[in-house]
Amino acid sequence: MSEADMDMREAAEHADGILDATLADLMPPVQWAHGPTTAGGHGVTRRRTVMTVISAERRGNFLGVVERGWQRRGIRIRGINNDRRSPAVYARTEDGFGVSLIFGGGQAFFEVDSPWVTLSEVAECAVAPHGPSYEGVYPLPRPHVRCAFWSAGAP
DSSP: OOGGGOBHHHHHHHHHHHHHHHHHTOSSOOOEEEOOOEEETTEEEEEEEEOBOOOTTTHHHHHHHHHHHHHHTTOEEEEEEOOSSSOEEEEEOTTSOEEEEEEETTEEEEEEEOOSOBOOOOOOOSSOOSSOOOTTOSSOOOOOBOOTTTTTTOO
16 A cells, blocks of 8 residues: 555554554563554654663663664664664654654653555554553653563663
8 A cells, every 4th residue: 555545544553553563573572551643734643652661771672673673674774863861763664654763761752653644534543552551641651660671770
């Protein structure tokens, strides 16, 4: 399906698929919650916020797993921010979706932005979060779930 043939609902579903595959690459799995969906103009943005503490010592591992998974699926890395406190990876799919992983304030945020698509209604994501839903909670809480691997070395 080309972007010209895609509406906002389909774009949101496609973005969810990219996010699902990305998070499935992370072993051990992390807890995450849905971030806000933005649907306006002729595009859709889907977000997922990681609730597992990713220690500064493990951020490189986390970024590497995500980057390799994207490359394996044909998602091209467009830019990398190597800042120690707020590293990020920016990529683009073959069909024009922008994909990013950004660390801010010690928390990992995933975002997928659609290209220009046909206007339509956008449903909430049908995939349940891995952890509490935090439905109606804004802003989402800081990362608080500990993991023997991903949180190793964190205070």
